[in-house]
Amino acid sequence: MEVRQLEMLLAVVESGGYARAGERLHISHSAIHRQIKLLEDQVHDRILVRSGKRVVLTEAGCIIVATARRVRQEVSDAYHQISEARELQRGTLRIGTADTILFSYLLPILERFQKDFPKVEVYVKTTTAGDVFGQIQAEVFDLGIVFNAADILPKKLNLQYEVLYKEEFVWAVGDHHPLAKRASVSLNELASFPFAMLPEASHIRQICEQRLRSAGVTANISFELENEEAMEKVIKTNLAIALLPARRTRSNGIHRVRVRETPIGGEVSLVLPKREYLPRAVREFVGRCRKANQLRSQKVVVR
Structure with missing residues (x-):
């Protein structure tokens, strides 16, 4: 028939x-x-x-x-x-990412996307990178944006990634912290002070602890906080040290501590299903992410 x-x-x-x-x-x-x-x-x-x-x-x-x-x-x-x-008069866009990436990178892109395509329903969830990978594989998320996908994306998953931009992480203290006046310190010296950390499942937390362990240092964690905004507030009280993106140390009340050991860096990557066809909403959003990355790399910081 x-x-x-x-x-x-x-x-x-x-x-x-x-x-x-x-x-x-x-x-x-x-x-x-x-x-x-x-x-x-x-x-x-x-x-x-x-x-x-x-x-x-x-x-x-x-x-x-x-x-x-x-x-x-x-x-x-x-x-x-x-x-x-x-024509994107309907549809959905489901994104998995981290708090840090959402606040520092995604929000302006999401705002522009919703203005251009107001009838597309957008859903964003902040979670761990592992959960993002699993949810994309299960077709719950359309895409994800995570730290260091090259290092942690399981090869058995039918996913692909591309690097959007690189992020430098630095140790930060309050302006009146004892280390704020030092020209540089070692990781051993950092370890004599309390730390503020993200939750254990956070990839940034894992990078931080791995770097400390490689130097034979154990962190004294006094604050375990959900996001960088909370960490900033604690740092400004001079109660703890924290690992933050370098851009956040430009705000008032936060001082970057120069550590003698190798700098800590990360790549922010876009993760997508590995298939030929992607829905129009996903293609449009990915294009905006790439454009934002180009504009980000073209910015000249005047000191």
Whole structure:
């Protein structure tokens, strides 16, 4: 049973005969006859019978016509939805990321995207990188933006990534912290003071602890906080040291501590399903991320 056959049957029923159906569909009425006969052969029953000069539906014909009308409506709806999606008059965009990336990078992109495509429903969840990978694989998220995907993305997952930009992390203290006046310090010296850290599942926390362990240092963690905004507030009270993106140390009340050991850096990457076709909303958002990255790299910081 083909959609074209159902279309011909509906034309006959709604036009009142084969000749008018042929005019409506711009084909010969004999071609319509043949397709209706094929349809009857497929269902092993008569669909249309003559009653005088008219054709009327049999019981089987009534059942098929009801089905045909539902199919026609669903096909019409599908075309409409595809058209709306192409013009982004509808659709969804589901993103997984980290608090740090959301606040420092994504919010302005999201704001512009929603202004351009107000009818697209956007959902953002901040979570761990591992959860982001799993949710993209399970098709719960459309995309993710995470730290250091190259190091932590499992090869068994059918995902791909591209680096958007690089982030430098530095040790930070309050302006009146004892280390604020030092030209440089060692990790061992840092360890004699309390630390503020992100939760254990945070990739940045793991990088931080790995760097300390490699220097034979154990951190005295006095504050375990959900995001960098909370860490900044604690730092400004001079109660703890924290690892922050370098850009955050430009705010008042925060001082960058220069550590003699190797600097800590990270890559912020876009993670996508590994497939040829991506929905229009995803393609548009990815394009805006790339453009924001280009503008970010072109900025000149005047000191």
